[in-house]
Amino acid sequence: MTTKNIKTAERVFKALSDSNRLRILKILQVKPMAVCEITSILKLATSTVSNHLALLRDAGFIQDEKDGKWVNYRLTDEYIEKYVSELAPLFREWLEDDPLVKSDMKQAKIVDRFVICKQ
Amino acid sequence: MTTKNIKTAERVFKALSDSNRLRILKILQVKPMAVCEITSILKLATSTVSNHLALLRDAGFIQDEKDGKWVNYRLTDEYIEKYVSELAPLFREWLEDDPLVKSDMKQAKIVDRFVICKQ
């Protein structure tokens, strides 16, 4: 577990203080996904999504890993950050009834990168 | 418990996403306090502190009550908001080792409104 000062706490909560980032966390709860898949569900510019992902990663909520030509993002499994390790299990149970989140998660189940991620 | 949609969650986390508001929560953990006492510890303009307090109150973390010519703020005891009721006990244990928070809480123990809140 890394240090736990007030700046760290601020960064962790800031990561959670945007509804699009909360949507991303709920989507990744369904399964790991590439940026283009997340983008297609959120309907935001890829650069915007990339920025949100970086904030969530820097706070310790998600991690990335290369998979061929894709970069997959997934919820962090081994939490390094104390705050995240306590918040993540809580948040997992939250927002399950939110209409937008439900719709997002439904799409996340069926999204197919080989269909979506072409241009 | 009130509704728990994504906008509510966003507001709750946004309330926690500023270090001065985190300091206020830790200070109020010591004891209920008037605005002028909190201001004297944080060393911010009263209008700034008032704004932070309103955000924390609207998110459900604190409540206010009149006490003569003062308005006392205290941590909410009966949590109406589901998210707050889960976060508040966690947060209570956090930041205890942060130097600034320790200094704040030390001051909070000895602050005396009858000495501080004159002009």
Next chain:
DNA sequence: GAGTCATTTCGTTAACAATCGAAATTAAGC
């Protein structure tokens, strides 16, 4: 190593948030 496509970085714009001082409001005590 050239082409292709996913991802990230950059530069810009617009909206939002933190801060302050000053003015307005509220309430207590005489």
Next chain:
DNA sequence: GCTTAATTTCGATTGTTAACGAAATGACTC
């Protein structure tokens, strides 16, 4: 009800953040 002092609201300024499109980077495939 007048005075005094605490608190809140208002207006302006400054800094931060979310968003976009375009350009740059990175990596796989041939």
